[in-house]
Amino acid sequence: MSAEQFRLHASHMIEHELAHMAFARKVGLAEYRRGSGALPLWVLEGVAEWAAGGVLSFTPGSEEIKALFEDGCMPPARMESAMRVTNGAKDPKANQQAYVQAYFMAKSLLSLRPEPARGLEQFVGFARDALRAGGSVEAALAGRYGLTPEQFDRRWRSLLETDVVRASRPVLSSFAASHSRPAVRGR
Numbered sequence: 001m002s003a004e005q006f007r008l009h010a011s012h013m014i015e016h017e018l019a020h021m022a023f024a025r026k027v028g029l030a031e032y033r034r035g036s037g038a039l040p041l042w043v044l045e046g047v048a049e050w051a052a053g054g055v056l057s058f059t060p061g062s063e064e065i066k067a068l069f070e071d072g073c074m075p076p077a078r079m080e081s082a083m084r085v086t087n088g089a090k091d092p093k094a095n096q097q098a099y100v101q102a103y104f105m106a107k108s109l110l111s112l113r114p115e116p117a118r119g120l121e122q123f124v125g126f127a128r129d130a131l132r133a134g135g136s137v138e139a140a141l142a143g144r145y146g147l148t149p150e151q152f153d154r155r156w157r158s159l160l161e162t163d164v165v166r167a168s169r170p171v172l173s174s175f176a177a178s179h180s181r182p183a184v185r186g187r
């Protein structure tokens, strides 16, 4: 890793961690503490990657990102377990693929509004609904986005297909050049 790559990687990690904190604050700290363990990891990790600017600094190059999906997407349960690691992933490739996939799952919802700040607001509402007592991701998808689980599945898979698998140059950043980043960090 070059010094420049290291710098990018380190600043991405900091942005990612700050985004977790900001997201928890936006959702509501009490609700977050009570329920975030019940949320699928793709919701939390996906939005943190999105707010950190994308998965660009994740791997050395875009070809490596394409290669992660050579054998298709990961089944949800495998993705969750590949992300649930502490002190270094046993299977770094699976861990990386899981994070990239989580990013595209979240991005497929976050990008439904042209303005990133509005997209984030809607996503916060979605997470809050899913966290609510008696709530679920399925119900929150229907309530906030009018999507069935099958429609959501098709949506993120086609985004990943377009932006990574079939793209000559994968689209790995969250925000179009015409949009500035939303103030994800809050204060």
Ligand SMILES: [Zn+2]
Residues within 6 Å of the ligand: 016, 020, 044, 045, 048
């Ligand atoms: Zn994280």
